[in-house]
Amino acid sequence: MQNIITNAMTVYPQVARVVVAVDCIIFGFDGRQVKLLLIHRGFEPEKGRWSLMGGFVRGEEGLDIAAARVLKELTGLEGVYMKQLSTFGEPRRDPVERTVSVVYFALIDINQYAAPLSDRFRAEWFTLKKIPPLIFDHREMVTQALVRLRQDAETQPVLFELLPAKFTMPQLQSLYEGVFSRKFDKRNFSRKVLASGLIVRTKAKEKSGSRKGAFLFRLNKSRRTLRPVFEHIAN
Amino acid sequence: MQNIITNAMTVYPQVARVVVAVDCIIFGFDGRQVKLLLIHRGFEPEKGRWSLMGGFVRGEEGLDIAAARVLKELTGLEGVYMKQLSTFGEPRRDPVERTVSVVYFALIDINQYAAPLSDRFRAEWFTLKKIPPLIFDHREMVTQALVRLRQDAETQPVLFELLPAKFTMPQLQSLYEGVFSRKFDKRNFSRKVLASGLIVRTKAKEKSGSRKGAFLFRLNKSRRTLRPVFEHIAN
DNA sequence: ATGAATAATTGTCATAATGACACTTTATTT
DNA sequence: AAATAAAGTGTCATTATGACAATTATTCAT
Structure with missing residues (x-):
């Protein structure tokens, strides 16, 4: 497997390059309530605060693939069908470095996926009415996802x-x-x-x-x- | 105005940085038919072929702003309300260099905006049934936009x-x-x-x-x- | 065994929305 | 004055909706 950018390849001159991330919003239902899955962010800045499952897109990786990988790494969840929601790219949304984040969301049956979540991951479910403060613009992402979820649910099963x-x-x-x-x-x-x-x-x-x-x-x-x-x- | 990334700032180590672009899909209606606005791409690769209005996001520029600027530069259109559609990021979608493209779309009244489009821009309207071959994955972007447009139109005016x-x-x-x-x-x-x-x-x-x-x-x-x-x- | 308690299940009726359908109106052109 | 072309409008049968409360099935307590 070769690197896609070789010395021989032309590259666009004078163009800014930025970090691209993915964030995953997982909605779940336990038979009674709709909930949102969150984790303790594992690195600085904002380490330890509540966050969506996020990570950086790798060089040779498509966005959907990156989202699936990140979700797996942080929660153990696999085979979850995620849909792209929207992309957030305000220049200062991440204080460390400009980061454009592509947001994905999914719906799962909590009981079905209870096992993988168990121990080594510190992910937790929150009811929609008790979402804790989130880092960066993650709260806005969740709000948009809910709007979209309702919109989709109105017209599709x-x-x-x-x-x-x-x-x-x-x-x-x-x-x-x-x-x-x-x-x-x-x-x-x-x-x-x-x-x-x-x-x-x-x-x-x-x-x-x-x-x-x-x-x-x-x-x-x-x-x-x-x-x-x-x-x-x-x- | 300072550069957001100064030497003093920490940056994420070991993370790939990629070019981020925006592409604009403009749907118009002339009183009879729904049409799509396209331009001749102005630079290599694929120079001269039909394309959506696209360009690169600059360092200190949010995505919405970038989309508005690109549209203005390539068509003269201003004040068009665009909505974000989706982001395309397959590793090889642009053969020159990995580029993640955030796609925007808008609806306008063609007659109202006839003037700015006139001379120096080479933009043209195409009916939906006669869209020419487009570069990269632009055709897929248009298809998705149409799906979204219909979806939105079902529930909102x-x-x-x-x-x-x-x-x-x-x-x-x-x-x-x-x-x-x-x-x-x-x-x-x-x-x-x-x-x-x-x-x-x-x-x-x-x-x-x-x-x-x-x-x-x-x-x-x-x-x-x-x-x-x-x-x-x-x- | 009986009765109380709890949640699931089911039906009616008046009103509103839908879809199928074709003739009349208005103003121009010949 | 007649022909033409497109706009405008009404009926009816069927279906969908929203508001409303009594009955059923089972378990638990006495």
Whole structure:
């Protein structure tokens, strides 16, 4: 494997070169609440303060790859599907040196990923209402991610990423309520979700957390977008 | 004004530094069709081929600022509101040197901005169906921008950015049809748009392009999102 | 065994939004 | 005055929505 920049290659003259970083925002759902994963930053400046999972992009590494690597290194999480959110590049956002940061975000089912997070990593989950002060512009990143998450969730069935393969209707509703910070009527909620044809009821029941037990649902194999696609101007 | 990186400042050791660029995608509407603005690239490699408006971010310059400057330099356009789309950073996307490009996009009313584009710039408008081959990954950037534009237009009244202050109902419908690449029923279309309360009919008529003439509409002063916000899961 | 307690599940009705559909109006041109 | 071209407008059947509360299934306590 060779270095991509060899002596023979032309390079753009007179152009500033800067450090490029990635930051990862991981939202999780534990069946009750939507949470955000944070770590204690491991190096100066701001060492020890709460931070998103971030790191520098390496020479021969694409952005998506870098984000996956950084997440793995700092939390042990692997195979998490992350989407690019936005890029932050104010000249002084990082006091050490100009750093442009590409932000990724993902949704996961906390219970599914509980194991890797355990010991050697100092990552912790925070509910959205109790996010501690974060370094740099990380708080702004999270705010933007939430806006985007809600926007996406309005038009696409993305929130199912946060659930286990089988889930109950009350869990699904809590999830939506958590993400949108509001309550829904349970009769209307289930009517609407079922009408979408996206989920199917199984025969099994989940029997913890309630005396009666709740039926488990799963995603319909033939996943589609909710309603052929939402268009406020249609036909 | 000082340089932000002084000798006294610590810098991150062992970290790769790369060129950061911005590329601008400008969508326009001329009353009939949605179009894309392109220029002949002015430097090697790929000099002379069609390209988005791009340039390098300077040392002390934020990303938004850089995008506005680059657009101005290459097209003369000023005061265009651009939104960040996404960042492209595959290691070999630019064959000269690794370059991470932050992509911005905007919507404008072509007629309003006709003047600045005129002579000394070699920018040209292309209909979406006749986009020529573009350099690097610019075609992919445009594709993503269109997806995003449609997504945004489904939930927010963004398309009005593409229209002059006063516009006719048939123009508005053409715009939506152009962006979504489909036809709408004019009765249902106007019913729906009017029901949103977003636009108001004026007494004036636009009398070119039709014998009868068409009433002019304007945006309602009290702009809101179309319907309090679209939620596929609500209440 | 019985009853109390807890959370899940389910239905109605009035109103609003949607989609399919075609004729009338207005002003110009011939 | 008639033809033409595009703009403007109405109905109806179907579906989606939002507001609303009683019933069911199970466990726990007595």
